Amino acid sequence: MKQFKMLVNTNDKIGHINRELYGHFSEHLGRCIYNGIYVGENSEIPNIHGIRKDMIEAFKNIKMPVLRWPGGCFADEYHWKDGIGDKATRKKMINTNWGGVVEDNSFGTHEFMELCELVGCEPYISGNVGSGTVRELSEWIEYMNFDGMSPMADLRRTNGREKPWKLKYLGIGNENWGCGGNMTPEYYADVYKQFATFCKDYGDNKLTKIACGANCNDYNWTEVMMKKLGQNGFWQAKGLGVHYYSVPEWNSKGFATKFNEDEYYRLISTVNYTETLLTRHTEIMNRYDPEGKVALVLDEWGTWFEVEEGTNPGFLYQQNTMRDAIVAAISLNIFNRHSKRLKMANLAQVCNVLQAIVLTEGEKMIKTPTYHVFDLFKEHQEGECVYCYTENENMREGKDAPMISSSASVKDDVLTITLANCSLEEDAEISCDLYGVEAKNVSARILTEEVHAHNTFEQPENVFIKDYTASLEGQKLRVKLPACSVVEVTIR
Ligand code: AHR
Numbered sequence: 001m002k003q004f005k006m007l008v009n010t011n012d013k014i015g016h017i018n019r020e021l022y023g024h025f026s027e028h029l030g031r032c033i034y035n036g037i038y039v040g041e042n043s044e045i046p047n048i049h050g051i052r053k054d055m056i057e058a059f060k061n062i063k064m065p066v067l068r069w070p071g072g073c074f075a076d077e078y079h080w081k082d083g084i085g086d087k088a089t090r091k092k093m094i095n096t097n098w099g100g101v102v103e104d105n106s107f108g109t110h111e112f113m114e115l116c117e118l119v120g121c122e123p124y125i126s127g128n129v130g131s132g133t134v135r136e137l138s139e140w141i142e143y144m145n146f147d148g149m150s151p152m153a154d155l156r157r158t159n160g161r162e163k164p165w166k167l168k169y170l171g172i173g174n175e176n177w178g179c180g181g182n183m184t185p186e187y188y189a190d191v192y193k194q195f196a197t198f199c200k201d202y203g204d205n206k207l208t209k210i211a212c213g214a215n216c217n218d219y220n221w222t223e224v225m226m227k228k229l230g231q232n233g234f235w236q237a238k239g240l241g242v243h244y245y246s247v248p249e250w251n252s253k254g255f256a257t258k259f260n261e262d263e264y265y266r267l268i269s270t271v272n273y274t275e276t277l278l279t280r281h282t283e284i285m286n287r288y289d290p291e292g293k294v295a296l297v298l299d300e301w302g303t304w305f306e307v308e309e310g311t312n313p314g315f316l317y318q319q320n321t322m323r324d325a326i327v328a329a330i331s332l333n334i335f336n337r338h339s340k341r342l343k344m345a346n347l348a349q350v351c352n353v354l355q356a357i358v359l360t361e362g363e364k365m366i367k368t369p370t371y372h373v374f375d376l377f378k379e380h381q382e383g384e385c386v387y388c389y390t391e392n393e394n395m396r397e398g399k400d401a402p403m404i405s406s407s408a409s410v411k412d413d414v415l416t417i418t419l420a421n422c423s424l425e426e427d428a429e430i431s432c433d434l435y436g437v438e439a440k441n442v443s444a445r446i447l448t449e450e451v452h453a454h455n456t457f458e459q460p461e462n463v464f465i466k467d468y469t470a471s472l473e474g475q476k477l478r479v480k481l482p483a484c485s486v487v488e489v490t491i492r
Contacts, residue, residue, distance in 0.1 A: 001426070001427045001428065001429050001480070002393070002403070002423075002426050002427070002428045002429070003428075003429050003431065004390055004391055004392070004393075004403075004404055004428055004429070004430050004431070005390075005391045005431055005432075005433075006388070006389065006390045006391070006404075006406065006430050006431065006432035006433070007387075007388070007389045007432065007433045007435070008386060008387065008388045008408045008415070008417060008432060008433070008434050008435065008437075009386060009387040009435040009436055010386045010408075010410050010415060010434075010435065010436030010437050011386075011435065011436040012386055012387035012436075013384045013385070013386055013387075013410075014337065014339065014340060014384075014385040014386060014387060015337075015338070015339035015340030015341075015384075015385045016339060016340075016382075016383075016384055016385070017336055017339045017380050017381060017382065017383050017384070017385050017409055018339065018343045018344065018382070019063070019065035019066075019381035019382050020065050020066045020122070020343060020344035020345075021332075021335045021336070021339060021342065021343070021344060021345050021380075021381075022062075022063070022064070022065055022332070022345075022374060022377065022378065022380075022381055023064075023065055023066035023067070023068065023124070023344055023345055023346040023347070024059075024064055024066070024067050024068070024346055024347050024349070024350040024357070025067070025068040025069075025072070025299070025300060025346040025347060025348045025349050025350060026067055026068065026069045026070075026349060026350045026351065027069070027070060027071040027072035027073075027074050027075075027098075027348075027349055027353065028070050028071060028072075028074045028078070028095060028098070028103055028107075029071070029072060029074060029095075029097070029098040029315070029316060029349065029353050030098060030099065030312065030314070030315030030316055030317055030352055030353050031315060031317065031351070031352040031353070031360065032349050032350065032351050032352055032353045032356075033070075033107050034106075034107065035352075035360070036351040036352045036353075036360055037051060037052060037055055037107075037115065037350070037351055038050050038051055038052075038106075038107045038111065038115075039051075039052055040106065044363070045362075045363045048114075048118060049111070049114060050106075050107075050111065051111070051114065051115050051118060052360075052365065054365045055351065055358060055360075055365060056115075056118045056119055058357075058358055058365070058367060058371070059119040059121070059350075060119055060120060061375065062357075062371065062374040062375050062378050063378045063381055064119050064120075064121045065121055065122060065381060066121050066122040066123075066124050066169065066344065066346070067115070067116055067119070067121050067122075067123060067124065067346075067350065068124040068125075068126060068169075068171070068299060068346045069112050069123065069124070069125060069126070070112070070125075070126065071097075071126055071174055072097075072126070072174060072300075072348075072349075073097040073098075073174065073175065073178075073179035073180070074095065074097055074098065075126035075127070075128055075171070075173070075174045075180075076128050076129060076130030076131055076132070076173060076174055076175075076176075076179065076180040076181065077093075077095075077096065077097065077128070077130070077131055078128050078132075079128065079132065079136065080108065080109055080128075080136070080140045080143075081136075082105045082108070083105040083106075083107070083108020083109060084108050084109055084110065084143075084155075084159050085159055087104075087105075087106050090104065090105040090106065090108070091105055092104050092105065093105070097179065097314075098314045098315065098316075099312050099313075099314025099315055100314065101314075109140075109143070109144065110159065110160070110161060112125075113144070113161075113165045117165075122168055122169060123165070123167055123168075123169065124168075124169035124170075124171065124210075124299075124344075124346070125140075125144075125167060125169070125170055125171065126171035126173070126174045127140065127170060127171060127172055127173065127195065127199075128173075129172055129173030129174075129176060129180060129181065129191060129192075129195055129212075130173060130174075130176065130179070130180040130181040131181075134194060134195055134198050135198075137172075137195055137198070137199060138198035138199055138200070139151075139152050140152075141167070141170070141199045141200060141202075141207070142200070142202070143155060143156050144156075144164060144165050144166075144167045145164045145165070145166055145167055145201075145202040145203075145205050145207075146164055146202045146203075147163070147164050147202065147203055164202070164203075164205075166203075166205045167205075167207070168205070168206075168207065168208055169207075169208050169210065169239075169344075170199060170207050170208065170209050170210065171210045171212070171241070171299065172192050172195050172196055172199070172209060172210065172211055172212065172237075173188070173191075173192070173195070173212045174212060175212060175215065175243065176188045176191070176212045177212070177214075177215055177218070177221065178215065180212065185220065185221045185224035185225060185228075186224055186228070188212060188225075189211075189224060189225055189228035189229060190228075192211050192212070192225075192229070192236070192237070193228075193229070193236055196209050196211075196236055196237065208238045208239060209236070209237050209238055209239070210237065210238065210239035210240070210241055210297050210299070210344075211225055211229060211237040211239065211240050211241065212241055213225070213240045213241030213242040213243070213281075213296075213297065213299075214241075214242050214243075214281065215242075215243055216242070216243065216244050216277065217276075217277055217280070219280055219281065219284060222240065222242070222281050222284045222285065223284050225237075225240055226240070226284060226285055226287075226288035226289065226294070227288065229294070230288060230289060230294070233291070233293075235289065235293050235294050237294060238293070238294060238295060239294065239295045239296070239297040239343065239344065240285070240294055240295070240296060240297065241297045241298070241299045242277065242281055242296065242297070242298055242299075243298070243299065243300040243301070244273075244274060244277055244298065244300075244301050245300070245301065245302060245303070245304040245348070245354075246267060246270045246271045246273075246274075246301075246302070246303050246304070246327060247267070247270065247303070247304050247305070248263045248266045248267045248270070249266070253304060253305050253306050254267075254305055254306065255305055255306050255308075255318075256303075256305040256306075256308070256318040256319040256320060256321060256324075256454075257319045257321055257452055257454060258452075259323070259452075261424060264323055264424060264451060265395060265396045265399060265401055266399070267303070267323065267327065268326065268327070268330070268395070268399075268401045268422055269396070269399040269400050269401045271327050271330045271331060272330060272334075272400040272401060272402065273400065274301070274330075274331055274334050275334050275337075275338075275400075276400075278296065278298075278334065278335075278338045278341075278342060279338075281296055282296060282338065282340075282341045282342075285341060286341075292340065292341060295341065295342070295343035295344065296338075296341045296342045296343065297342075297343065297344045297345070298335070298342060298344070298345040298346070299344065299345070299346045300346060300348045301331060301345060301346070301347060301348065302327075302347050302348040302349075302354050302355030303318075303323075303324055303327055303354065303355045304316075304318075304354055304355075305318045306318075315352075315353070316349075316353045316354050317352055317353065318354060318355075318356075319359075319368075319454050320355060320356060320359070320368035320369055320370050320454055320455075321369060321451065321452050321453060321454040321463075322369050322447075322448075322449050322450065322451045322452070322453050322454070322463060322484055323451050323452070324355055324368065324369055324370045325369035325370055325372065325373050325447055325463070325486055326405075326420055326422050326451075326484065326486065327355070327370075328347075328355070328369075328370045328373040328374070328486075329373050329376075329377075329405055329418065329419075329420035329486040330405045330420060330422065331345075332373065332374075332377050332380075332407075332418070333405045333406055333407040333418060333420070334405075334407075336380055336385045336407035336409060336418075337385060337388075337407055339385045347370070355370055356368060356370070357370050357371035357374060358371060359455075359457075361457045364457045364460075366455045366456070366457060366460040367455065367460070367464075368454070368455060368463075369447065369449075369453075369454065369455070369463045372447045372463065372464060372465050372486075373447065373486055375465060376418060376445055376447060376465065376486055376487075376488040377418050377488065379409075379411065379414070379416040379488070379490065380407070380409045380411075380416055380418065382411060383409030383410055383411035383416065384409055384410050384411065385407065385408070385409050386408050386409060386410055386415075386436075387408075388406050388407055388408040388417070390402075390404045390406050390430075392404055395422065395423055401422065402422070403421065403422055403423045403426070403428065404419065404420070404421060404422070404428060404430070404481070405419065405420040405422060406418065406419045406420075410437075413492070414490060414491070414492055415434070415437050415439075415490070415491040415492075416488065416489070416490055416491075417432070417477075417488075417489040417491070418486070418487070418488050418489075419479070419481055419486070419487045419489070420481075420485065420486045420487075421481035421482065421483055421484065421485050422484075423483050423484070424451055424483055424484055425483055426483055427480065427481065427482050427483055428480070428481040428483075429478065429479075429480050429481070430477070430478065430479050430480075430481060431476060431477075431478050432476065432477040432478075432479075433475060433476055434475045434476070434477060434491070435475070437475075437491060439472050439474075439475055439477070439491045439492075440472075440492060441472075441491070441492045442470050442471065442472045442477065442489060442490070442491050442492075443467075443470075443489075443490050444467070444468040444469060444470040444479060444487055444488060444489045444490070445465050445466065445467060445468055445487070445488045446465070446466055446467075446468035446482075446485055446486070446487045446488075447463065447464070447465050447466075447485065447486045447487075448482050448484060448485035448486070449462065449463050449484070450484065451484045468487060470487075470489050472491070477489065477491065
């Protein structure tokens, strides 16, 4: 068993962990919305106005803070007026990005907003910039947010919703360097300003407008946006995005459940690259905005493998193993440590697509190992991230793959430490000195299995959270981490 020394100092606060760092993303893609979250009012699967009840409960349990919709690439082809009013007459369109299937628009603004209300999370809407108009987006905001008398507010009332929803998070386009219009950053910055100008604040509701950000390490995109969106301390955006997916290699993505050790460690190293990415984008933003008025928003992240055999290649359906759990733990620990600038992150995607937290088959729904990591980490939400240092060890020569991943936060005098042992071979024992807290009680929970282990519709609880033991000797915490495990420690 390898020994690791660790130190947590609760007097040293690093950043406030906005609950939105634990956000999710839902797109009209494959079975994320239809036959996923939304089964329709006439389904035999228990539902509220077509939204699966088991899913609402699952999302509430992990305190889902925010949900992004309707895309993704789909967002820049989505015309919101097609998705309101009588469902029988809603326009049918082709989803050109994802499998060329027919989109019948039965899940639209009202349905999405109801989903968010049922879950208790903030909606985050990506507006159509690529193929939409300024007027269209401006009217969508009026439809959702205006309380008075106006054409759009009246239309909303005609469609059965008296009070506005008060949308807060608005993305102005998605991946406008690619599927959202193939724009240069210079051009997009101007387009952003034009669209943003006409997305008004109504009443006391203030929009948090989020500009499309860089693809992974396109630092020039961030540089140009920061240069063009601010002037004399006034910023036209409150957030700037970035997207990053972890894959062993883009030309050979590998499979979700079939992989060897080498692929595992390669993937872990690409996940750790998130640290470099966030650091470098933050450095650029710090130069232009030292006061931190513009948040960094990682509005798409997660693993991307080949689709499951026999499924539509355009549906991006993949299983989810303990490997994904380790990926999620490393990522969320990194997000906590970057919480000073990073204020939202959305896992792609919430259901049946990419690194999903739930998978469905007919009436069955299973929670994936990634879901359980969100459960283990949920107490970090709205906490203060505190200094946490581990004497670490790299698992592979020349690769950025530290064996132990960690972060710590304090909220209401409770210290939460989350740890992952990313090694597939060696157990670890952590001996952690605690400063700044009077540690009296400790409890722990663990997620651990062989790295390929996953939940199936026949065996939905192959991977699940168990109670665990950690010990306190005065101000020293001791906890063992089996190989391939994620642990939450709570100290009161
Ligand atoms: O999440 C799948 C796709 O990945 C999204 O539609 C797009 O924004 C990104 O390229």
